[in-house]
Amino acid sequence: MRITGYRALNTVQEWGRAVGDANGVYADGLTEVPMVLVTTDEGITGVGMGPHVELDAVFAAIDGEDPRGVTALYDRMLRQMFKAGHAGTVFGTIGAFDTALWDIKAKAAGEPLWRLLGGRDRVVPAYASGLDIDLDDEDLIRTYQQYAEHGLRTAKLKGGLDVERDRHRLSLVRDVLTEAGGGARPGLMLDANECWSRKQAVRHVAELERTLDLIWVEEPVRRWDAEGLAAVGRGVRAAVASGENLSGLEQFRPLLAAGALDIVQTASVWGITHFLRVAALAHGHDLPVSPIGTNPVGLLHAAASVPNHLASELQVLQPPVGVALDLRIEDGAFVLGDSPGLGVVLDEELIGACELQPATSSFDGPGVRPERAGHRLLAAAG
Incomplete structure (x- = not known):
């Protein structure tokens, strides 16, 4: 079995209410859910959830490889991106591909991953x-x-x-x-x-x-x-x-x-x-x-x-x-x-037809640290 390609997909999570933490709030209750789908020459597709940052660069480490060698491919992706710090959202992209490979491995074995x-x-x-x-x-x-x-x-x-x-x-x-x-x-x-x-x-x-x-x-x-x-x-x-x-x-x-x-x-x-x-x-x-x-x-x-x-x-x-x-x-x-x-x-048809778009991006709201966080003499009023 060989990895033949990938594609990126985005959907949304509908919370039905505002969600957030001490750093900020998604007032409309919508958050992005980016996913990566990894394809193989045997028709098995794996699904992983994670960022779409440096996708091509990370994928280059696993393209054409046997997806069942997951842990070795994980380290290969880390090595591929070590100059980028392989941290933060880049690490998340590696995690998305890693999850998709585990999905493929378990599907090929005919077993639930657990x-x-x-x-x-x-x-x-x-x-x-x-x-x-x-x-x-x-x-x-x-x-x-x-x-x-x-x-x-x-x-x-x-x-x-x-x-x-x-x-x-x-x-x-x-x-x-x-x-x-x-x-x-x-x-x-x-x-x-x-x-x-x-x-x-x-x-x-x-x-x-x-x-x-x-x-x-x-x-x-x-x-x-x-x-x-x-x-x-x-x-x-x-x-x-x-x-x-x-x-x-x-x-x-x-x-x-x-x-x-x-x-x-x-x-x-x-x-x-x-x-x-x-x-x-x-x-x-x-x-x-x-x-x-x-x-x-x-x-x-x-x-x-x-x-x-x-x-x-x-x-x-x-x-x-x-x-x-x-x-x-x-x-x-x-x-x-x-x-x-x-x-x-x-x-994928339902995902493609979905017109919901979060009003607050993933790098706003709770994703931005407030200026006075950790430097307040008194706690802010709720």
């Missing part, structure tokens, strides 16, 4: 994550009631700008999940998306912890600040989670060496091979790993195969326009299907 990777159980525990910072109380309650109807009893809220507003919103969601669980204690997390300084993070979280029990605080300071993340971890009861915006093991090593992380995260956009390597590195430090992403289907399959998976982020309950997934949400978990590969089916 089985091909050695997974025993198709059930992948999940937690709810609404990208909810712009929701009023009524919409916040309604959103997490929908998650609760699917059995989720753990939730991660966006926050970091107003400690009392964060307390209020976390309490509302706690009550929703407690009621849905028949009084059982729910799990709560807070994601600050790098908006604090070290001292701000400790003050904010410690204040919340006077009345709330947080499982983890996510990205309390800059993602690369090993000393700062470790300092926050020493100053609060909650675990410290980060890693979704780190690309390459070289970016994780100093954080793990400094004891900066309690929960190791990696994003779906960076690909399956990256996740597997990060999971192994975390396991070597006796740390759990947790995938992040709007459409993390590739990492869900991979998560089923690693010994230290904790829980995967569930952001949205429906797939993007023109995308069908062989999975369901049940009893607080993703339940993967038996379709060969990732179980992703595309309706």
Whole structure:
């Protein structure tokens, strides 16, 4: 089998509400979903989700190769792009091709990827994550009631700008999940998306912890600040989670060496091979790993195969326009299907006919760091 080509495709995710974090908001509830389709001479096509940056340059590393040699081809793509830093969106492009190759490999074997990777159980525990910072109380309650109807009893809220507003919103969601669980204690997390300084993070979280029990605080300071993340971890009861915006093991090593992380995260956009390597590195430090992403289907399959998976982020309950997934949400978990590969089916005609266009680009809104982030004496009003 040989790789013969690729094509890029774009669709959109309809959230039906505003989504965002401390850095900004997509007010129209539409976000772009770029995809890469890799074709072969045996008629098998693989699907990966990720950026369309330097596509031709990255593809040159795998053109004409046997797609089943996925991990070797992953390293070949990294070598192809090492002068470009093979980080950021370039790393995301590599991840998209990598995910498509894993899809092909599993399809060629006639197995779902979770089985091909050695997974025993198709059930992948999940937690709810609404990208909810712009929701009023009524919409916040309604959103997490929908998650609760699917059995989720753990939730991660966006926050970091107003400690009392964060307390209020976390309490509302706690009550929703407690009621849905028949009084059982729910799990709560807070994601600050790098908006604090070290001292701000400790003050904010410690204040919340006077009345709330947080499982983890996510990205309390800059993602690369090993000393700062470790300092926050020493100053609060909650675990410290980060890693979704780190690309390459070289970016994780100093954080793990400094004891900066309690929960190791990696994003779906960076690909399956990256996740597997990060999971192994975390396991070597006796740390759990947790995938992040709007459409993390590739990492869900991979998560089923690693010994230290904790829980995967569930952001949205429906797939993007023109995308069908062989999975369901049940009893607080993703339940993967038996379709060969990732179980992703595309309706390219429907995608091509879709006229929805996000009003906010992916490099605006939450993608732009506010000027005063990490430099405020007082938290901004909600």
